[in-house]
Amino acid sequence: MILIVASKPGLSAIWASHLRRQGQDVIVVETQDEAVSYLRTASADVIVLDLLLEEGSAFAVADFASYRHPKAKIAFVTRSSFFSDGSLFSHIPNTAAVLQEKTPPTDLAAIVAYHGRAV
Numbered sequence: 682m683i684l685i686v687a688s689k690p691g692l693s694a695i696w697a698s699h700l701r702r703q704g705q706d707v708i709v710v711e712t713q714d715e716a717v718s719y720l721r722t723a724s725a726d727v728i729v730l731d732l733l734l735e736e737g738s739a740f741a742v743a744d745f746a747s748y749r750h751p752k753a754k755i756a757f758v759t760r761s762s763f764f765s766d767g768s769l770f771s772h773i774p775n776t777a778a779v780l781q782e783k784t785p786p787t788d789l790a791a792i793v794a795y796h797g798r799a800v
Contacts, residue, residue: 713734780792
């Protein structure tokens with residue numbers, strides 16, 4: 682299962698479409714509350730997480746996922762260069778990738794599929 686947590690519905694729909702074409706099961710939510718609510722009752726192999734969530738905190742989602750589902754891999758997506766130094770890997774233990782928002786959806790899907798197999 683792939684969980685996409687992103688504030689931009691159009692972009693998350695494109696990502697979800699590419700992942701579904703690869704045969705992945707995908708759930709899309711837009712906020713921290715929706716993500717935490719989902720993770721309370723279900724798990725995800727990979728979480729595609731918008732680092733700049735408009736409602737809530739990506740770090741809160743990542744922290745909750747690390748606690749409840751320590752094997753879940755997190756692929757952060759950002760439109761900022763703030764964490765381009767790779768420091769997210771030391772702050773969030775399940776970080777598997779940090780991608781720019783403009784990463785082609787086929788590349789994002791390939792990265793998610795790769796990390797999903799590693800779970």
